[in-house]
Amino acid sequence: MSEISNKWIGTSTIRPDGADKVTGKAAYAADTNMPGMIWGKVLRSPHPHAIIRSIDTSKAEALPGVKAVVTAKDIVDFSVHTPVPLGIQDMRWMCRNVMAREKALFHGHPVAAVAATSGAIAEEACKLIEVDYEVLPWAIEIDDAIADDAPILHDFIEFEGKPSNIAGTLEHTLGDIDAGFDEADVIVERSFDTKPVHQGYIEPHACLVNVTPDDKMTVWSSSQGQFMVRAMTAFLTGIPQSDIRAIPAEIGGGFGGKTIIYLEPVAAMLSKKSGRPVKMVMSREEVMRATGPTSGAKSMVKIGAKKDGTIVAAQAVHYLQAGAFPGAPIRGACGCCFAPYDIPNVHSFGYDVVSNRSKVAAYRAPGSPIGAYAVESVLDEVAEEIGIDPLELRLKNAAKQGTKAAHGPVYPVMGYAETVKAALAHEHYKAPLGKFQGRGVASGYWFNAGGESSAQVNITEDGNVVVTTGHPDIGGSRASIANITAELLGIDYRRVSVLIGDTATIGYSNLTGGSRVLFASAMVVTQSTEQVIERLRGLAAKIWGIEAEAVTWSDGAARPAGENAGKFEPLTLKELAARSNETGGPIGAGVQLNTAGAEGGFATHVCDVEVDVDLGIVRVIRYTSFQDVGKAVHPAYVEGQMQGGAVQGIGWALNEEYIYNKDGKVDNPGFLDYRMPVCSDVPMLDNVIIEVPNPKHPQGVRGVGEVPLVPPLAAIRNAVYNALGIRFYSLPMSPPKVLEKLDATKMAAE
Amino acid sequence: MTDIQYVAPSTLDEAVGAYAAAKGAARILAGGTDLLVQMRAGMVKPGLIVDIKKVAELSAIEKTPEGGFRIGAAVSGAVLEEHPTFGKVWPGVLEGLNLIGSTQVQGRASAGGNLCNGSPAADSIPGLVAAGAIATVQGPNGRRNIPVEQVPTGPGKTSLAPGEILVSFTLPPRPAHSSDAYLRMIPRTEMDIAVVGCAVSLTMDGDTCTAARVSLGAVAPTVLLVEDAAKALVLTKLDDASLDKAAAACSAACNPIDDKRGTIAYRTKVAGVLLKRTTAIAAERAKGG
Structure with a gap:
């Protein structure tokens, strides 16, 4: 070069x-129209868990203006016993997620769909569909789903020889974990929980699908992959890929959440049955109820180190929610959580747990922020116990070229240590802090592909x-x-x-x-x-x-x-x-x-917070991201990725959560009460781009889009400790939770 | 699939006539920032929409003969912001109204709509209650005046009789060294809904508070006038003991619910915290004026 x-x-x-x-x-998915186009709407389950005994669509079909009705009978069925993988998806689950088959598995699960000459008529017709449900007990949270007497979502899934909501496990092992802990002078073991959070793309899912009488299909939709749309739609409609043309619209945000489809096969079958182009656009409420957030999780992490700061053993157990169908990102949690470090003895174990929530979808470095939150929080406590600067602890144990990672690879040229060194040397890390202000750090890793x-x-x-x-x-x-x-x-x-x-x-x-x-x-x-x-x-x-x-x-x-x-x-x-x-x-x-040759990406974040101790409000007042990007081909876009990840992490750490009511329904399905940060919630987010070129790429590029969401959760949590002297083990650190813990600490001190 | 009728009369009599004749099937449209959202969400399906923005009295801002202000029920926050003197006299009322929504929403949203929507968390209402504002309503049986705090009767409910339309708010003349303030607790910094709101209106004589009204939002089924908190402030120098007493009165007045926006314990405590902070701002402003 x-x-x-x-x-x-x-x-x-x-x-x-x-x-x-x-x-x-710019033309987004909902901006495309065709002559003769009609509107599709989805009837969704009012129950979090119910057997569908029967569906009677006759009254809906008789309503003037209704052109077609579809149910699971119109979608290609895949046996639950034979995997049909497509990327990270499996058609066994996809066919049941786009249209409930034997059971409705979450509140908002599609049960039927109608296409009519107006959206209002289609909605009216949905109300005329009679579904005979046998309501079942449900489980929303992990603890409820893995309890001995938990309602079982899928009776064909077994764990340890009996029906279970644990749909899978993953294990990474390196060295001898017990021998490692025997060598340790300091051992810190803690438990954590995080809530599911939504990707929060501004553009709801939308599509326009036209199927001609000779079964040639054109799909206009907003997705992260037109070929993914084509392949999944082909599977679920039975129309071959060569007869489907998928046209990508401009996309109004995806963050991983548009690597899956919900509407396209439904619209396709409505179009095939009606002979008309069918447009479907989700409301924000539908997006929040029925499209994938990333997992909520429980994690247990134990780390052992010598007095000089050398980490000798690290163990993690992560339970991740999959939602209604198997497929929680345990690989990201278990594979990435110790990846920045050169640790001789590692054991990392993950559980994929189904429950009566909408099926999770990818969200920026799926699973990795969850694993890093627990590990990077424990590292902060290890550093404190040993009496070493938390960045120095990370630098001392930093993985480098030749390090064998627990998840498999021996690292090639990589720039993790450079991110820590840059953070240590940065003016931000030495800047003075005021009352009720604190500083935290954390690192993170993503595989890249x-x-x-x-x-x-x-x-x-x-x-x-x-x-x-x-x-x-x-x-x-x-x-x-x-x-x-x-x-x-x-x-x-x-x-x-x-x-x-x-x-x-x-x-x-x-x-x-x-x-x-x-x-x-x-x-x-x-x-x-x-x-x-x-x-x-x-x-x-x-x-x-x-x-x-x-x-x-x-x-x-x-x-x-x-x-x-x-x-x-x-x-x-x-x-x-x-x-x-x-x-x-x-x-x-x-x-x-x-x-091939996409090497992993590393980042280290430094975060300052200020806490309003009377109201329990945590505000991020300064934030600097240090990331090895290989080569920044377009630096403004690289910085945009770094800032975007940081701000999504701030939301995850401080306020975002799904709130379920006693009936198993999401109580906050909109941006008013699902509190993603707004611009005024965050300071200008600073970025330090570090370039350790990837030798396997002509321009030296490494992926940059996902690792920025990995460190923020722990960086903010560690900063809150530095400000208050109180450790939090649960996200989000929302005002009521922070104030409660402040008051409890005050009471204990008095 | 019923059609929606829309009328935009230019006189109040026509508006009341059309609204009353529809017998509950009609909804009043001022800025529409609640109504249109509720219609889109399928929460309401009015047969008739009566747009009141063309009625002059409802869009006017006037000085009363006594020296107070009369604000039309459909006046938007952005228009009120541009008034040359209102915000100097009632900064707390104005800041409560203009905390609602985004800049675009503030160009449409009115205090009248905020009151009639009946939300306990309505940001503009504690300020009006603390101000001692009087609501004028007109219906088929004529006109009447009621204190603002008597309009809401529960979430989404008001004391307005069938066919009655909110016409205006009348704010009393202001003695020298008076001012007000409004603060709300929200987890975000904007574009949010009050978990607790607190308005304080004060008159100061030097360092002594000679008159006070205190109002809380989002801590009970309706916006509250907290007379015990006001009593704790009057004829004091707003010292720590008096503020503690007023804060305790605010917490005692709370009758909140546990919901997605906050817990009972949190709201009860925060009401007292906000009382102290709001009082400090109002006192500072009053001394300056």
Whole structure:
């Protein structure tokens, strides 16, 4: 890469989607309409747990304006006994999640759907559907779900030989855990709990689906992967992928929560039955009741260290809520929680627990914030017991190149220690604190992913560039790809237009998740662009009548090299494009790869809080994130990811929680009472970008999108301890909980 | 699938006539920041919407002959904010109204709507109660005046008779060295709903409080006028002992519920904390004026 000037890589160029978004012209899923379109609405279970004895849709079908009604009978059934995995999903559970089959498993579980000429008629018709339920006892919280007499959600799931709500386990082992604790001078063992939190994307799930009489389907929807939409819709409708065209809309936030579908197969069957295009748009309440938050959890963590701060043993047990169907992110909790450290003896165990809640979905580094909350909180206590600075403790035990991690890999080049060193050296870490103010730190890890991506790079006849990739852009991938393409071609980034293809116009590309998109798409775009450059050199060679090897490409032009240097005037991209007709035809190249070499990402956060001790309110007053990003191709977008993760962590730590009432229903299904932070709740969030390039990537990229949500929970919790001298073991640290503990501590002292 | 009728009369008589004739099927529309949300959520399905913003009296801000203010029931917070003197005389009333929602909502939302919506957590109402504001209502049987604290009767309920429309609020003339303040406890910093709200209106003579009214929101089925708290402040120098007594009176007046927004214990304690903080702000303002 030595010939690269880095004129564009590393600059915060104007984002290509910016003008549309600030002027309200960007088209989201609900903005697409078709002639003859009708509206679909979902009837949802009023019970958290009930057998569906029968469904009578005849009255709804008879209502004027109603064009189609669907129930689980219209969705392809998958036997519960045979896994049908697709990414992190399993069609056994998906088919039952989009439409309840034998049982309704949570309040808000879809039971039937209606399409009618207006939304109001469809809603009215839903009320005419008669469902005969046999209401069952339910379990919402983990303790209720794993109790001996717990109501069992799925009688085919067994644990230790009997029906259970524990749907799976995961274990990582390294060394000899008991021998490790025997060596320890200090052992700290604590229990924690966290609440499920929603991704909180602003745009609710929405789609428009048209199925023609010959079963050709077009889907317009907002998702993190049009190919994921196509594959899942194919599974659940029985229509082959080749007959489904999934067109990605601009996405109004996903954060992992749009790596799953809810509406598309339902709308597809309504369209197939009615012969009309069907549009479905969830309300915020439906989003909160029936789409996936991430898990609530219980964790037990035990860490042993020597007096000099060397950690010799670490053990964790995590119980994570899966919601109504198996699939809690125990891999993230168990695999990531000790990953920043070089610890010889590790045991990490996770339980996947089903209960009568909506099925969890991915949320930024799924599981990892939960594991890190418990581990990084215990590390704070270990540091205090030993009398060592909490960052120094982390630095002393930092994993490095060659460290064997409990979850499997031996680490390659990585930048964890650099994040801790940068935090230690930063002015923030030494700044004075006032009364009732405190400072906390925590670190975090995320695996990051590679996987399948496709790209097509085409040179237009006027000598500009169109790049098509297959990934919805949720974090700046278009702007970053424009930077990379412009860099490689040596042209202004404004001459590169980056588009997101639909499933019919670009090759298969795995979904936008796992912090994989820039890593993977930069690889296929780089290779495609290199092929284009090779072609351009060949065209110039042909025009000049010399060997292609004797032509170089730099600053947007082919130049004669070696003994031919200076013999011909350079030929620019524009000149070569204009002459392509006479030299061999259109200029373009496409590359499709299953990419590998995405290495893990690490971050360390420093957080200051101030507590209003009379009201119990914790406010974050200063926050600095230190993250190894490999290479920041577009630094403003990288900072946006870092800030976004921090602010979501602040919400998770301080106020966000699902509140269930005594009837097993969510009592706060909206943004008024589900308290995500607003802008004025947070200070300007500072970022320190650390670049330890990934040697396995042409630009040195590591994923950046998920690890920023891993450290905040513990960083804030540790800061509250530093401010008050009170340790919290439960999230959120909401005002009533903080005030109660303050008062109890005061009483105990008096 | 019933249709919704919409009328926007220019006189109060027409508005009352249409509203009364609909016999409960009608809803009044001022800013619509509660009504339209409730309609969208399917909570209410009015057959008739009576938009009162075109009635001059309901959108007016006037000085009364006695030197007080009369505020039309449909006046939005943003319009009241722009009045040249209202916010100097009643800063607490104004800040309560303009804590509601976002900037966009404040351009529509009115204190009249906030009162008639009947929420115990209504942010603009404690300030009006502490101010001693009188509500004027008009119905088929004519006009009557009632203290604001007598309008709400429970969550979502008011003492307005069928067909009666809230016309205006009348705030009394202000002695020198008087002012007011409103504070609310919310977990966020804005865009939230009061877990506890507290308004205090004071008149000071030097360091001595000569008159006080205290009102609490979100701690009982209705906004409360807390006379015992006011008594604890009057003829004191707002010293710690008096403030403790007033705070205790506020906590004693609380009759809250445990709900998703806060616990009984939390609300009861916070009511006293807010009393002290609000009183300090109001006293500072009163001494300055």
